[in-house]
Amino acid sequence: MITASLLRRRSRMLIALLSIGIGATILAGLVTIYVDVPRQMGAQFRSYGANMLVLPQEGAVLKRDHLAGILENIPQTELIGATPYRYVRLDMTSRQQSFTAAGTDFSQVPRTSPYFSVEGSYPDSTREVLVGKNIADTIGLKVGSTMELTYQPTASPETADPEKSRLPDAELAGSAEGFGGGMVYVSIKLDEHSAIASLKIDADTQTPEYGGRAAEDEAFLKQFIGKTLPLTLGENVDALSGATVTSEAVVRAMNDARKAEKTVRPQTLNFTVAGILTTGGEEEDYIFLSLEDMEALTGSEQLDVVELSVSAAADQLEAYADAISQNSDTVRARLVKRVTRSEASVLEKLTALVFLVTLVVLLLTMICVSTTMMAVVSERRREIGLRKALGASDSSIRAEFLGEGIFLGLLGGVMGGVLGFVFAQVVSVNVFGSSITFQPLLLPVAVIVSMLIAALSCLLPIKHAVAIDPALVLKGE
């Protein structure tokens, strides 16, 4: 049969333990969440898309093979995606329209532009395109429609001046209108003195018996070797007999030759619409194709920009950008201010919010634990009085009760530490869909704090109780 006092004692212990346990759970849970929130929330902000751009430096060429080296500067775990882009204008001659086309790597696009909404699907085989909604609506394209796209090579601004292109060992390409309106194409290789080392002529559009021979006629070709540009027909070189117009075109083409692209011809390819893109932004005015198709059209592996989505704090991002810029002569990296700036400001507020909330909740809970402990210990005044009357010394009583309090703190701290971590994990998985980072220091800290609070809150009531005259306590209520 349980007597009232035994019942009281056991439940008293339980009550104290429960109180400390709750406090420790809240401590462990909230602190773990607070420590991890910046990383977790930060990852959410990647939904805004790329936050870093890698661009070629002045005069340099960025190619796909450079990517691997660039990306070494960023830890794998933090690199969400790296999407290369090449922008050119492509013509849809059948509709008299011209668009901006972007060559890219579709496996990376969803990672750096998660907000893309695609009706249909991303292109996954060659000669497939993703068309922006504006274009699709204007032209009347649907998933499955086919179209022809033509790439017209144009001189790029840096090599707008043919003179600038005549560098040692350069490869040049030029074109000019020849007989009958057809284009004549030349490609030239220069030697170390910027004189012509070799050349190739494409005169397919010219009359085969006359101008067309320009490509094969050895005498005609040989006269160019060793000469420096510009040339004048009749002075430095002679025309091919019977093909003056063509020869003029050849010379003009050579004088106008600039840095060579792989092909100098317009390329037309057939494409099928794999998907239509909605974003509410400028992407709806673009056509997207794979880099391989872009290369097939333009003959070049050049890239204009690589968009990166990196999950890291603002200052870390800057460090990566600096590292990339310094470790390479061909590229420089810069942050997308719109994304990083806003992210920093919002994330800062969110972190502050969680911090303050954690602080307030912890404070209140700790006070609560203290009051409960105090109540529980005060209740044992009588017992303490009795012991004193029986001869126990003040210090031994203090030691015993303090010891009990600390032990409860230990037990409660362990329970709470574990439960708190479980809670933090539940939150992390349900809110962010990922696991929380394990904090090895958490359990010891929770235990120590619990023991400390338990001990401190015992001190006051024990001090009071010990000071009371035992006779008074024993006499009655």
Added chain:
Amino acid sequence: MLFRMIRGVLFHQKGKMLLIALTIALGASLATGMLNVVLGVEEKVNKELKNYGANIVVKPKDSSLLSDIYDVGEGAELNTAYLREDELGKLKTIFWAFNIVDFTPFLDTRVQVSDNVTVSLTGTWFNHHLDLPTGESLDAGIVGMRSWWDVTEGRWLDEKDENASEEIMAGTVLAEQNGWHAGDVIRLKGNNGEKDVTLVGIYDAGGDEDEQLYATLDLVQALTDRENKVASIEVSALTTPDNELARRAARNPAALSSRDYETWYCTAYVSAICYQIQEVITGSVATAVRKVAESEGTILDKTKLLMILITALSLIGSALGISNLVTASVMERSQEIGLLKAIGARDRSITGVVMTEILITALLGFVVGYLMGFGFAQLIGQSVFGSSIDMDPKVAPIVAGLIALVTIAGSLPAIRMVLRLRPAEVLHGGH
């Protein structure tokens, strides 16, 4: 007599009752503070997210694509459809007018700034003052909507200046290429004429705009002979994250049942606001800028969920803490309860008295706690967001109810248990 007993407890057992009241006050303040924060945080974070810029873009329904087969660059105006500038104020008259935080019109053209250098010139609002028919007034423009722009030289263009229409701002890359500095006078050659303007400021946008020029809407309209016309409008609105209903409605509002339609229309979904904008701006089509709108939705949802879970934890913690303490205090009164029973009091009567005493204490604790909770909520609101959090009136009854529930749950079983004990054990067990 009952009254005397209650009074006796409250006045002569002050210490013990105060402890209970304090604990309940702490629990109540926690619950009040957290609940108000949870209810108010969504709006606050939403406002912060406006930093990212517009989440809605409004274009003329029949705007064609801006190019033909040749390189764009001849200054040819290829937009044939426009929106009306004088209708812009109507944005603040839609059902969700309150949620429209900022908006800005755009009208672009190409101008020559020197031989062979043609750049894009965009006319827009910077800090355009609007006095609305509702009596409100606001300053709208890119000063608010391009929060990430840094003015590296000079200053922002101020529309309040009388010379505002003779001024421009240039991007940092463009300025460097041409060796411009703040204060320079630059000649712009458009399709419709020339104009000399003063460069008042150079900005670093961290994007394409760094190679462009920005000026007032008036300037560009005059330069291109397009009075009262704008090519697009960017709108920054506070929205509610999308759900299934919103997505269905976005595809086709006409397909909704009338009840669903009303729910959708009266909730600040992006699609609803877009729809309402289309209703007031003639010939427009408004769409969500997915990059911003989608992300906002995600972040808002997650922030809210996170706060809710933290609140739940703290509520459970306080509830357990309070009920714990109340149980302890009842156990402590077991001798007194046993005595009353020995004197001849009925169980129900004793229960009634003790419960009443505890509930009165709880009430006291709740009132104090509610005020403290108000303080906490404001502390959090001011420190984090620099604004106060509104106290939701429904929080008070909720917290009061919870406290009552927890207090009863903590005391009733304990009282019952003590009453079940034989008075003999209780009274003599203390020996």
Added chain:
Amino acid sequence: MSLLELKNISKIYGELKALDNVSLHVDQGEWVAIMGPSGSGKSTMMNIIGCMDKPTMGEVLLDGIDISRESSKSLTDIRRDKIGLIFQQFHMVNYLTAVENVMVSQYYHSMPDEKEALEALERVGLRERARHLPSQLSGGEQQRVCVARALINHPELILADEPTGNLDEANENIVLDLFAQLHKEGTTLIVVTHDPEVADAAQRTIVLEHGKVAREVINENFGK
């Protein structure tokens, strides 16, 4: 006429027999003392008579009603109506004043009546201390308040457990005089004590040893 009758009462805790087949009776208006050393079972008997505990075996007839079979609830009622309890520990409600402590007993019986309560306090000589809290009263005064509380409802039977155990001689005499008065008025008194002097004040003493009735002693000198 028998007010209280114990028939073959045993109270067994596992191996321990606190009361072993005890039988006794108390007539209406009698003043009986129950004496015995500690461990003799007198407290247990007190609890059983006072309806605060039930015997393991046997019958307890109070005023003809077998209270050993009654439910806890009706025991409370019986206790309230018929018995006035005085404990060794001065169990007072420590947040109520002296008069309020007396009124509590009235409250559960019929109706609190401050005037009557003050009169009861007057009877035990504590009228002036009516508004004092227990913490402000001496041991003796507290015990006297408990006596006042016990008799406020004019119970048939007054059951006192070591009523003077913790009192000094002066206070002890006050209490015993009060008992004598009550006895004259016809109240039945059962006083449990280990003090022979207190037992001698009664008409008859029942001595318990090891849970059994050892002997009964009639007080020849009663009333003198």
